[in-house]
Amino acid sequence: MGLIQRAIEARGVPTVSVTVARDVTEVIKVPRAVFLPWPMGHHFGAPFHRDLQRRVVLAALSLLETSNEPGTIFDLPIKWADVRREAQTLTEQGRKL
Amino acid sequence: MTAADKHALPAADPRDAGTQLRAGLWQTINERYPGSMIRKESYVRQARLAKPLTECRLTLVSSCGVHLKTEKPLDVCHPFGDFRFMRVPSGAKHEELIIHQLKYPHDDADLDINVIFPIERLQELSQEGRLGGLTANFFSFIGYNMDPEKFERTLAAGIAEAVVEEEQADCALLAPA
Numbered sequence: 001m002g003l004i005q006r007a008i009e010a011r012g013v014p015t016v017s018v019t020v021a022r023d024v025t026e027v028i029k030v031p032r033a034v035f036l037p038w039p040m041g042h043h044f045g046a047p048f049h050r051d052l053q054r055r056v057v058l059a060a061l062s063l064l065e066t067s068n069e070p071g072t073i074f075d076l077p078i079k080w081a082d083v084r085r086e087a088q089t090l091t092e093q094g095r096k097l
Numbered sequence: 098m099t100a101a102d103k104h105a106l107p108a109a110d111p112r113d114a115g116t117q118l119r120a121g122l123w124q125t126i127n128e129r130y131p132g133s134m135i136r137k138e139s140y141v142r143q144a145r146l147a148k149p150l151t152e153c154r155l156t157l158v159s160s161c162g163v164h165l166k167t168e169k170p171l172d173v174c175h176p177f178g179d180f181r182f183m184r185v186p187s188g189a190k191h192e193e194l195i196i197h198q199l200k201y202p203h204d205d206a207d208l209d210i211n212v213i214f215p216i217e218r219l220q221e222l223s224q225e226g227r228l229g230g231l232t233a234n235f236f237s238f239i240g241y242n243m244d245p246e247k248f249e250r251t252l253a254a255g256i257a258e259a260v261v262e263e264e265q266a267d268c269a270l271l272a273p274a
Contacts, residue, residue: 001160001240001273002137003249007257008158008269010141017271021122029137031144037115041161041201043272044218047209053218057270061150061228064268070140080112094208 002028016060016067018043025073032067034060034074038083046087048094052078135245146268148229153267155223156232156260157187160240161206161213161274162198165189170197171239178242180251184234184259189216200241201274213274232264240274 002025005015009031017033019025020043025033036043036056045052059076067074111118119125127134146153164170164183172179185194191210196203206213216235222228236256242248260266 001158001271003245003253004158004256005269005271006137006141007249007253008260009144011257011261012144013261013266013269014144014146015269015271017273019273020118021273022117023121023123024134027123027134027136029140031141035117037111037117039118039202041203041206041274042212043274044212044215047205047212050211050218053211053215054221057215057218057222060270061155061222064146065150068143068145070143077115079115080118081110084112091205091208
């Protein structure tokens, strides 16, 4: 994914990625990224937790406006244990829909 | 076990500590699939937004393997990976989409696609005017490719060209899976 991000940025379009693997993102040297300490497959949080999904998207978009330093990685320090706790009821309700 | 080990604090659970859940992922993948992960020595030239986000058309690129249910999936079984990509209409809803990918857990994304492909959150931000708009199509592929040079030459260049030339995006959000 980092290679795609670099290819788009190199064509003059600003890019931002959302990563759960900080080491992979650092090695491939992407222009800018938001890091979340979350499991693979859950880059925007938990099912039906709209506020959290939106928060991650907005953090990434904000980085497009504020970061001018190549390789900026912005930490969104939301613990996965807290996400699961918050999302439990939302996910159970959503499953029944 | 030495006396020092007995008194050492147990490593903090990354779920509570807020650190990367799978530490050393780059090295782990490269040990399992030698040569699949490469290193870059320098950054590409930083691009700048030409206008405020409220006037920008955004595109979304994801390696999550999502596509319209009406379309044929990419090849999830090929030993070197499928180097093609698919277009996903940016107006699509969760119930029109399906994920075909074997390399990451997508049970939660099957319940709510926005967990990995935040298409409905982007639709809302666009409707609210926080974004100028969305490109007609978003992009999806399977994030399992064992030949990074070929990946860069074909898939990465192909998506980048489509993002810039076909969709005329002003900015891009990339969501690995």
